[in-house]
Amino acid sequence: MSSSSHHAVLSRFYVSIFFSFFVLSAGGQIRNAPLTKIDAERASKNYQQYCALCHGTEREGNAADYAPSLRSKSLMSTMPLNFLASSIGFGRPNTAMAAYLSDSGGPLTMKDIFILATWLKHQSGAETISLPLKPIDGDPVAGSAVYQQNCTECHGVKAEGITAPALANPAFLAFATDEYIKYAIVNGRDNTEMQAFNEVLSDRQINDLTAYIRSLTSGWSPEPKELSPYPKPGAYVTNPNGDHPDFKLREGRYVPMKQVAKALKEGKRIVLLDTRTTSEWHNAHIPGAIPIPYYITEEKVDEGLPKDKTWIIAYCSCPHAASDKIINMLRKKGFKNTAVIDEGFFNWINAGHPIIGGKPE
Incomplete structure (x- = not known):
């Protein structure tokens, strides 16, 4: 072996x-x-x-x-x-x-x-509260109506999460017990926008809502990945023989994803930085992007990057927090042709622009 x-x-x-x-x-x-x-x-x-x-x-x-x-x-x-x-x-x-x-x-x-x-x-500083393991007896169909009336503004129509956690997320549902979900509905979450519903909904409605959220379970388990090696500095530049693109930035920092997609399609010379965690880069990234995660140190952030007029374009999911942090580091070190993809990685995917997995075919 x-x-x-x-x-x-x-x-x-x-x-x-x-x-x-x-x-x-x-x-x-x-x-x-x-x-x-x-x-x-x-x-x-x-x-x-x-x-x-x-x-x-x-x-x-x-x-x-x-x-x-x-x-x-x-x-x-x-x-x-x-x-x-x-x-x-x-x-x-x-x-x-x-x-x-x-x-x-x-x-x-x-x-x-x-x-x-x-x-x-x-x-x-919270005292541990042990919750029962027993499943909640509720009607998920009735719970769906309760959910649509009370939860969609923050958690989304499909429980995908908007300003609050995604309740349909398989990893969440793999570990959250029924009683854990019910406790959050009944008591809310202090220091958050999640209100207590114990005086808004009946116990029957809360049980139905819990059953509905549980019904979203699709089954999930983590699988270790066969991780690919990270790109070498000599391969950091996408289209190394191409011309420099002419980007129009918003607020002197943010570049629309359409401009970046067009530049890549036309073979322009660019360095793409994926500033999310390295695990996310392994899952999927824009073709040619190199992983420079937001938690990298200032001493190492520019290692291997070309110190010429090559445009360095960063992106993240937030869509700006992580990429802004990296671009701020690079600008502090004198890099001028730098920008952040304005809409972020998820919108890049939703627009149908190309992505690839971390391990090459």
């Missing part, structure tokens, strides 16, 4: 154990474990590097992309440690919450993730 095949087998083995632990204990609370001073400092540093961009430097939420508050006692008291760790490790597919587990192409080890999750639980 080759070393790469051996690594793939081991990856599947460890991720299987990791996932099985989450699933088998998803309904039971793991009590907050003590943290050493070293672990707490490590977790605090990792939080600021990887999480603060969206969740805020003080865990207040809504710093970018409507990321939820991690200070909410309602949330942190009922979310088991394993559920929280799974959210960090495996992310939320098809949302801006990426996978941070190294086996998925992210920057953190399993140990890092558990330490970070434990630290977040401690920082919240």
Whole structure:
């Protein structure tokens, strides 16, 4: 067996154990474990590097992309440690919450993730509330009507998430118990826009709504990826023999995706930076884009980039927070022909512009 095949087998083995632990204990609370001073400092540093961009430097939420508050006692008291760790490790597919587990192409080890999750639980100061494991007896058809009347403004007509989490997300539903969902509906989420519905809806309606949300489950389990090697500096420039494009920027920074798509189609010389997490780059990216994640240091952000008139175009999902951060770093270092794709990666996909997976065919 080759070393790469051996690594793939081991990856599947460890991720299987990791996932099985989450699933088998998803309904039971793991009590907050003590943290050493070293672990707490490590977790605090990792939080600021990887999480603060969206969740805020003080865990207040809504710093970018409507990321939820991690200070909410309602949330942190009922979310088991394993559920929280799974959210960090495996992310939320098809949302801006990426996978941070190294086996998925992210920057953190399993140990890092558990330490970070434990630290977040401690920082919240919330007492752990153990919720029952039993399923909720409700009518999902009736619950659908309750959902459409009360939840679509924030969670979306198809529960896809707008300014609040995507409730139809398979990774969320793989770990959230019925009682966890019901508790959020009944009590709301303090420090967020999620109100308590205990005085708005009857218990029957809440049970029906819980059953409807549960009915959106499509089945999901994380699969370790065969990760491709990252591009070498010599391959950073897309269309190296092409002419420089002539971009018209909004506010001196943002370039419409149509201009970028047109430049790529015409073979213009460009460097594309995918500033999302590296796991997202592995899932899918614009052809030719290189992963320069938002959590890279200023010392390394420009390594391998051409220091000439080549346009350097960054993008992310937010659609600006991560890419703005990288462009700010580059401009501080003297790079002038820099811009951010205005509409972001999800709109790029929705417009039918080309994307490819991280591993070449």
